[in-house]
Amino acid sequence: MVENKRAAKRGKGRPNADKNGVGRDALIKAAIELLQELPPSQVTASAIARRAGGDPALVRYYFGNRERLLLEVAQQIGRGNALESPTEGEPEDLLAEFIHATFRFTRSAHNMQRLMIEELDCTQSPELRESVRDWNRGPVDFYQQVKRLDTEDRLTDYDPLFLHLAVVGISDFFVTGRPLIELLLPEGADMEQLAKDYEAFVKRLLLDGLRTR
Incomplete structure (x- = not known):
């Protein structure tokens, strides 16, 4: 009887995740993995919890809802790839470095830009919209500082x-x-090398276009 009361009490509070060790970090890691594989609409709270090996109620317990979990994912990845606004340096070198950081972010977070657009399109949360706005101001401020x-x-x-x-x-x-890219390439093309070559091409394209004549 005592055990039943404890189980009932636990059900109204924190989900019992101790056995599987599923916490905030495990849910974030699972969400990142799924965003590498699936479009954002399919990265549901249930899918995230299933990948992490826990209860979907954990998403609500730790983050409040799926939106906040995915925003935390975006911010965490962004912090790992972010560059501080520069106070010195050669403008062209700074631009090249930031373009590389953007490509690195995109590669490490497939579907992340698409995620933010889809979430912003349907969210009713002013707080979430403001958080995404602030997070995306970083690159704009960086480019302004380079100027x-x-x-x-x-x-x-x-x-x-x-x-x-x-x-x-x-x-x-x-x-x-x-x-589409793979459709235009020979079968068995090295996509990793192609990604590096594409980034180098984009750097030359943008920097050549931005240089004064």
Whole structure:
């Protein structure tokens, strides 16, 4: 009788995850893995919990809802790839470094840009929208700071927002458009090497276009 009361009490609070050791980090790791494999709409709370080996109620317990879990995933990956706004350095080198960081983020988080767009499109949470806005301001501020450091006018007068959108779109399509890319390549092509070559091409394309003549 005592055990039954304890089980009932536990059911109203924290899900019993001790046996499988499923906590916040395990759920975040599972969500990241699934976002590498599936479109965001299929990365449900149940799918995340199943991959982590726990109860779907854990998503609600640790994060409140699926939206907040996925935002935490995006922020965690973003922090791991983020570059601080520069205070010094050569403008072209800084741009090249940040373009590389964007490509690295896209490769480490397949479907992440698509995730944020889909979540923003359907969310009713002002807090979530503001969090995503703040998180995405980082790259725009970085590009703006590079302009301030360009005291010798080596670069054209670009719009930081437009540059951010261009780099994100160019890097993201290489991931989301992979079925089309593979269709255009010889069978057995080395996609990892192709990704490196594509990034190098994009760097040259953008930097050559931004240099003053």
